[in-house]
Ligand SMILES: NC(=O)c1ccc[n+]([C@@H]2O[C@H](COP(=O)([O-])OP(=O)(O)OC[C@H]3O[C@@H](n4cnc5c(N)ncnc54)[C@H](O)[C@@H]3O)[C@@H](O)[C@H]2O)c1
């Protein structure tokens with residue numbers, strides 16, 4: 186088992202990320218080390234419920250916890266404000282108190298909405314993340330960003346609220362669809378781009394999902410370690426943490442413009458990383474050839490690199506304006522100086538003037 190400890194000096198929060206094949210068989214044992222209450226509400230989606238929730242419920246009940254499972258529809262459409270009242274009511278009907286626990290069992294959608302519900306129910310109740318997608322295991326379950334989407338923009342309502350514990354079982358990745366697996370690879374590739382040339386090179390040597398899975402423990406640990414270091418240095422996203430948003434200014438705009446139906450988060454980020462790199466390269470902010478290297482790697486891992494309809498690029502501008510990194514008229518965009526090195530670049534909307542061609546001038 187690999188254990189990473191996230192320590193946040195600002196408010197003395199500290200929690201462990203445990204990565205181990207088969208750890209899902211011992212949830213009650215791991216939970217009992219950090220939680221002494223009686224009731225546990227599990228929030229999951231229909232797909233994950235059928236695959237994994239039933240045995241976890243059995244295990245927790247056998248350990249004498251009183252368990253209630255709340256099952257939401259799968260997909261990004263669930264990560265909205267409208268899903269919250271049902272969640273809060275289910276917690277209240279179950280009689281969940283501040284000494285009880287919520288478990289988020291699922292991908293990033295379940296982790297984000299459940300974490301937000303946990304942050305606000307009774308003004309804050311403890312929760313545990315059990316991420317079941319690659320994306321959630323390398324990114325969304327770590328670092329405490331929780332929230333929901335609005336039609337106006339992605340993650341526009343949320344909080345920083347850290348879990349008590351994160352349990353990562355790489356075995357559950359076997360049941361992901363190829364598309365969901367590729368979504369996670371978009372964030373893995375992002376880590377290589379922003380911080381780790383060695384990771385980028387290793388990913389170039391892996392061309393199939395099977396090959397990636399042969400190195401999955403190392404990949405998850407490497408990504409989580411990068412995120413751990415960044416989050417510890419800048420928990421509230423005021424500086425260095427913004428590099429984790431590489432590709433997201435456009436990615437989030439893409440998701441919102443298509444009403445969270447056409448492109449997944451991973452796909453949006455993949456297309457966003459390419460477009461921003463093209464623009465930055467044309468402005469000599471990024472080393473020549475970087476975008477081509479990125480495109481090759483993304484395609485190798487079955488990710489899109491362009492919008493299907495290039496005429497839609499300029500339509501993203503209204504959403505770019507609403508990006509959370511924009512403060513008092515100044516836009517922060519994340520650019521790579523080269524692979525492995527990202528910086529926060531202060532600019533204005535004119536940075537995106539060549540967006541009508543996806544960044545190609
Ligand atoms: N909080 C953060 O720091 C952070 C970071 C990155 C992404 N996110 C958010 O995460 C979300 C995307 O997460 P995602 O890609 O995990 O999507 P998701 O949660 O929608 O999961 C994708 C699909 O996989 C299914 N699934 C989950 N686990 C499975 C398993 N083990 N086997 C088979 N099917 C499984 C789900 O039912 C769903 O249909 C976005 O909303 C994004 O904004 C948040």
Ligand SMILES: O=C(O)C(=O)C[C@@H](O)[C@H](O)[C@H](O)COP(=O)(O)O
Pocket residue numbers: 324328330339340372422426427429430433509
């Ligand atoms: O943890 C972070 O910080 C990130 O930016 C990670 C991103 O991959 C993630 O998609 C996050 O939810 C984006 O946050 P937002 O603040 O841009 O909504």
Ligand SMILES: [Zn+2]
Pocket residue numbers: 324372433450454
């Ligand atoms: Zn992301």
